[in-house]
Amino acid sequence: MTSTSRLIPTGSQTVGPYFHIGLDALAQCAHQDMAGETVRIHGRVLDGNGSAVPDAMLEFWCSTPANDDAGRHCEFPIGFRRVATEVDGSFSVEMTKARAVPLDDGRMQAPHFLVLIFMRGLLRHLITRVYFAGEAGNVADPVLETIPIERRVTLIAQQKSDTAQTFEWNVVLQGAEETVFFAW
Amino acid sequence: MSEQGTVRIAPQGTQPEFHYPPYVSSIARSPRMPLALLAETMTERTGPVFGHRLIRPQDHDLTAQHEGDPLGERIYVHGRVLDEDGRPVCGALVEVWQANAAGRYRHKVDNHNAPLDPNFSGAGRILTDEKGYYIFKTIKPGAYPWGNHYNAWRPAHIHFSIFGAGILSRLVTQMYFPGDPLQPLDPIFNSIPDKAARNRLVSRLDMERSEPGTALAFKWDIVLRGHGDTPFEESSR
Numbered sequence: 001m002t003s004t005s006r007l008i009p010t011g012s013q014t015v016g017p018y019f020h021i022g023l024d025a026l027a028q029c030a031h032q033d034m035a036g037e038t039v040r041i042h043g044r045v046l047d048g049n050g051s052a053v054p055d056a057m058l059e060f061w062c063s064t065p066a067n068d069d070a071g072r073h074c075e076f077p078i079g080f081r082r083v084a085t086e087v088d089g090s091f092s093v094e095m096t097k098a099r100a101v102p103l104d105d106g107r108m109q110a111p112h113f114l115v116l117i118f119m120r121g122l123l124r125h126l127i128t129r130v131y132f133a134g135e136a137g138n139v140a141d142p143v144l145e146t147i148p149i150e151r152r153v154t155l156i157a158q159q160k161s162d163t164a165q166t167f168e169w170n171v172v173l174q175g176a177e178e179t180v181f182f183a184w
Numbered sequence: 185m186s187e188q189g190t191v192r193i194a195p196q197g198t199q200p201e202f203h204y205p206p207y208v209s210s211i212a213r214s215p216r217m218p219l220a221l222l223a224e225t226m227t228e229r230t231g232p233v234f235g236h237r238l239i240r241p242q243d244h245d246l247t248a249q250h251e252g253d254p255l256g257e258r259i260y261v262h263g264r265v266l267d268e269d270g271r272p273v274c275g276a277l278v279e280v281w282q283a284n285a286a287g288r289y290r291h292k293v294d295n296h297n298a299p300l301d302p303n304f305s306g307a308g309r310i311l312t313d314e315k316g317y318y319i320f321k322t323i324k325p326g327a328y329p330w331g332n333h334y335n336a337w338r339p340a341h342i343h344f345s346i347f348g349a350g351i352l353s354r355l356v357t358q359m360y361f362p363g364d365p366l367q368p369l370d371p372i373f374n375s376i377p378d379k380a381a382r383n384r385l386v387s388r389l390d391m392e393r394s395e396p397g398t399a400l401a402f403k404w405d406i407v408l409r410g411h412g413d414t415p416f417e418e419s420s421r
Contacts, residue, residue, distance in 0.1 A: 011357060012355060013357040014356075019281065022279050023281070062227065101226045101227060116217025123210060124200055127222065150266060151217075174213070
């Protein structure tokens with residue numbers, strides 16, 4: 001299908017330091033989940049000086065199966081979470097682990113969440129993905145394989161040895177360890 | 185990834201750069217390595233859908249959330265949420281937050297020496313109707329000083345957060361008011377290079393929708409990325 005864009009999308013502006021006023025209510029709504037294994041992802045958001053970012057907001061999204069009509073009619077969307085960082089730059093989110101989803105050509109993507117990152121200082125949000133260490137599908141994941149091998153690790157949450165379902169993943173905004181972010 | 189399309193890049197100049205030194209906070213918080221192209225897969229084509237029961241009846245009337253009336257100039261802010269084809273996006277979640285009439289946010293890190301208003305929280309939310317329409321009743325926010333540079337003042341604005349059809353349509357932005365002389369001095373407003381794109385963040389006075397003797401109205405339409413012809417469903421495009 002050819003698509004002629006007639007309107008230019010509205011410009012982005014920073015979420016600023018006071019987003020809790022407007023955006024906490026939704027984050028505190030009762031969550032619903034699809035069936036499956038629950039994972040906890042925790043980590044920190046760090047700026048270019050290595051300092052903690054205490055005023056970031058992260059949104060996690062994974063596509064629920066297209067035929068999961070039950071999911072589409074829930075009040076709080078399945079596969080979505082919003083979480084803010086604490087004063088030490090840390091965040092923690094618990095949700096049903098994303099499942100493998102196909103590409104248009106049938107190749108499979110390893111389980112992953114799309115992550116949107118907002119904060120004072122970011123005039124437009126960042127987009128990244130988080131995968132899970134130990135997934136066999138990571139090796140052949142069609143998105144991961146487009147990333148230079150030395151930077152792929154920034155997209156993979158590492159398993160903590162003590163708890164199988166707990167993963168650690170840090171977001172580094174700038175510098176040698178900078179997380180891979182995607183253009184939009 | 186030969187057959188897999190990638191996420192489109194916004195038309196040049198219509199979105200801010202990540203690294204924009206006049207906005208000092210962007211310096212340490214902006215990525216410097218090249219951004220990667222992202223395949224547009226089912227993950228990117230789908231997005232969260234929010235149910236009506238998440239919204240309470242008073243959520244879109246910021247003047248009626250407390251026992252008394254808030255101080256300040258009562259206004260309506262309304263408009264439509266559209267996709268790039270100009271079609272309405274229905275069921276879009278619109279969340280807003282703002283300072284009170286004195287330019288003070290109800291937030292622990294706002295230490296501006298201006299009074300809080302016990303009758304104003306400054307937060308609202310609504311889902312757009314089948315025509316993509318939203319409306320808020322609120323108080324015109326005041327300008328306020330901030331620490332970006334000497335004698336820096338933010339022009340009056342309302343923060344908007346919107347979810348359209350698909351996660352890539354996600355938008356967080358700020359709506360401004362017409363004729364505000366602080367806009368050309370504001371690095372956040374000026375971070376959008378294209379002048380026309382920048383000025384589309386400014387609402388217009390709408391006397392037709394105003395309520396004589398009660399409230400002026402400001403109209404502001406929002407355009408989200410994407411073509412929402414099959415809203416909230418996976419598209420085969």
